[in-house]
Amino acid sequence: MxxxxxxxxxxxxxxxxxxxxxxxxxxxxxxxxxxxxxxxxxxxxxxxxxxxxxxxxxxxxxxxxxxxxxxxxxxxxxxxxxxxxxxxxxxxxxxxxxxxxxxxxxxxxxxxxxxxxxxxxxxxxxxxxxxxxxxxxxxxxxxxxxxxxxxxxxxxxxxxxxxxxxxxxxxxxxxxxxxxxNQFEITNNNLSYDDIHIIDNFINNFNYIKNNISFNKCFELTQSFINKYVKSKNGQGNKTILNESIINKFGDQLIEEKINEPTVIFIKWIFS
Structure with a gap:
């Protein structure tokens, strides 16, 4: 055989x-x-x-x-x-x-x-x-x-x-x-269907960035956002405030500069 x-x-x-x-x-x-x-x-x-x-x-x-x-x-x-x-x-x-x-x-x-x-x-x-x-x-x-x-x-x-x-x-x-x-490993099991709209909002706002983003960069940013979001959720973070922060930050003139910074720094800025 x-x-x-x-x-x-x-x-x-x-x-x-x-x-x-x-x-x-x-x-x-x-x-x-x-x-x-x-x-x-x-x-x-x-x-x-x-x-x-x-x-x-x-x-x-x-x-x-x-x-x-x-x-x-x-x-x-x-x-x-x-x-x-x-x-x-x-x-x-x-x-x-x-x-x-x-x-x-x-x-x-x-x-x-x-x-x-x-x-x-x-x-x-x-x-x-x-x-x-x-x-x-x-x-x-x-x-x-x-x-x-x-x-x-x-x-x-x-x-x-x-x-x-x-x-x-x-x-x-x-x-x-x-x-x-083999670039990514998913380790976070603390998401629910109720969280999808927050993540949707984050991904949808990539459209405001003029420069193209690679698939790997997009996924890396999203995964880092999810990890940060889960931590803030466990700390009873406010979803409405976070959604507004996402929209405001992606509409900020600094977004083109910030998106090129290390992922951890960019995500920290989104949540600030």
């Missing part, structure tokens, strides 16, 4: 041994794996799909649809299998399938954009989610409270990573090429 055959057996979605009762990894481990997956996907599609015009709405739509497709595969397989390695392995295959399918579509065929990208997603699902063992589908059990919290935390960071990715995509497609899959 060669390595490919061995991997196919080891990670097979028809192998009942690959389906666990609980998710063994921590919430942070899951997020870090997901971020690595998305980084790999973005790098792969940028390198392998040769669009005639990189910053067209067509290009952006295709990349966004792929992001959503890969994310759906990852979250669904993690829920069904409770096995992070299985979810990651097949999500990697998913973006290969997606890019392979999209690569056969000409960017001149704008009329068929919706249909073609939807077909690509369906093709991916047939190769991944639809392969899940039928016995598992019939007898799926509820998540434990702990696993539910892990997936809730994952969904929060999916939203954050998606917003950053789409922001960079709208600013300059080429900045996606700078993504480094």
């Amino acid at each position: 060669n390595d490919n055959q061995s991997a196919n057996v080891h990670y097979s979605l028809n192998n009942l041994e690959n389906y666990l009762k609980t998710i063994n990894e921590s919430a942070s481990d899951i997020i870090n794996k997901y971020y690595m997956l998305i980084s790999e996907y973005l790098n792969f599609i940028v390198e392998n799909i040769k669009f005639k015009n990189l910053n067209t709405n067509y290009t952006k739509f295709i990349i966004k649809r792929g992001f959503e497709t890969i994310t759906h595969v990852f979250t669904m397989l993690l829920y069904l299998s409770r096995n992070l390695n299985i979810a990651y392995y097949h999500s990697q295959k998913a973006f290969y399938f997606y890019v392979e399918f999209i690569g056969q579509i000409s960017d001149d065929k704008h009329t068929f954009l919706q249909l073609s990208s939807r077909d690509a997603s369906i093709f991916v699902y047939k190769k991944t989610i639809f392969e899940v063992n039928n016995e598992i589908r019939k007898n799926i059990t509820d998540l434990s409270d702990n696993d539910t919290l892990k997936l809730d935390f994952l969904n929060i960071y999916v939203t954050i990573i998606q917003k950053i990715t789409y922001f960079i995509l709208e600013k300059d497609y080429n900045y996606l090429k700078q993504i480094q899959p």
Whole structure:
């Protein structure tokens, strides 16, 4: 048996041994794996799909649809299998399938954009989610409270990573090429859905900065902001005041200068 055959057996979605009762990894481990997956996907599609015009709405739509497709595969397989390695392995295959399918579509065929990208997603699902063992589908059990919290935390960071990715995509497609899959580690588990609007406000205000910000810089700033925010939240910081401070600081004439300072100093200024 060669390595490919061995991997196919080891990670097979028809192998009942690959389906666990609980998710063994921590919430942070899951997020870090997901971020690595998305980084790999973005790098792969940028390198392998040769669009005639990189910053067209067509290009952006295709990349966004792929992001959503890969994310759906990852979250669904993690829920069904409770096995992070299985979810990651097949999500990697998913973006290969997606890019392979999209690569056969000409960017001149704008009329068929919706249909073609939807077909690509369906093709991916047939190769991944639809392969899940039928016995598992019939007898799926509820998540434990702990696993539910892990997936809730994952969904929060999916939203954050998606917003950053789409922001960079709208600013300059080429900045996606700078993504480094292993650059960040998520260690903060103290966010809730109620906190998303604060983080949204922070990311949305990047639009006020004239100079382009790389994906890595954007993510670094956001992660540092989250860490600082959680500490202030634990100290009963006022969300309304913080939101106003974010808006005021990004509207300040000093923002172009401040954004180039070390991340810690910039975030401290935002909260001052």
